[in-house]
Amino acid sequence: MSSSQKPSVGGIVHVPMPRSANNGSPVAPAIITQVNEEEETINVRIFPDAPPSPHDYRRDLAQADELDDDPTTQEALYFWTWPPRS
Numbered sequence: 116m117s118s119s120q121k122p123s124v125g126g127i128v129h130v131p132m133p134r135s136a137n138n139g140s141p142v143a144p145a146i147i148t149q150v151n152e153e154e155e156t157i158n159v160r161i162f163p164d165a166p167p168s169p170h171d172y173r174r175d176l177a178q179a180d181e182l183d184d185d186p187t188t189q190e191a192l193y194f195w196t197w198p199p200r201s
Contacts, residue, residue: 120197122150122157122178128195130161130173131186138164141184145195151175157195 122128124147132143145159156175163171179194186192 122147122154124148124150127198128157128159129182129198130159130176130195131182131192132161132163133186133192136163136165136168140164141186142182144198145173148172159195 126147128145129142130145137143143161143163145161147157148160149158156177158174161171176193176195179196182196183191
């Protein structure tokens, strides 16, 4: 994790999404709802480009350098990354 940027409640991150659940995009924005012990994992509320679903909340996501372009396994969904800087 970058020492200059730390996850905090209300921060925006990117999470992987199945393309079929996100209007063709493999990534969706999410708002951090909880930072777990020692900033190892976070919980998020996801905002997919699709109608609401039970998958819009995730717990215990670990930080990754890059996200899977097409997450096909359940395990691939439990990561997050910072949005790229413009």
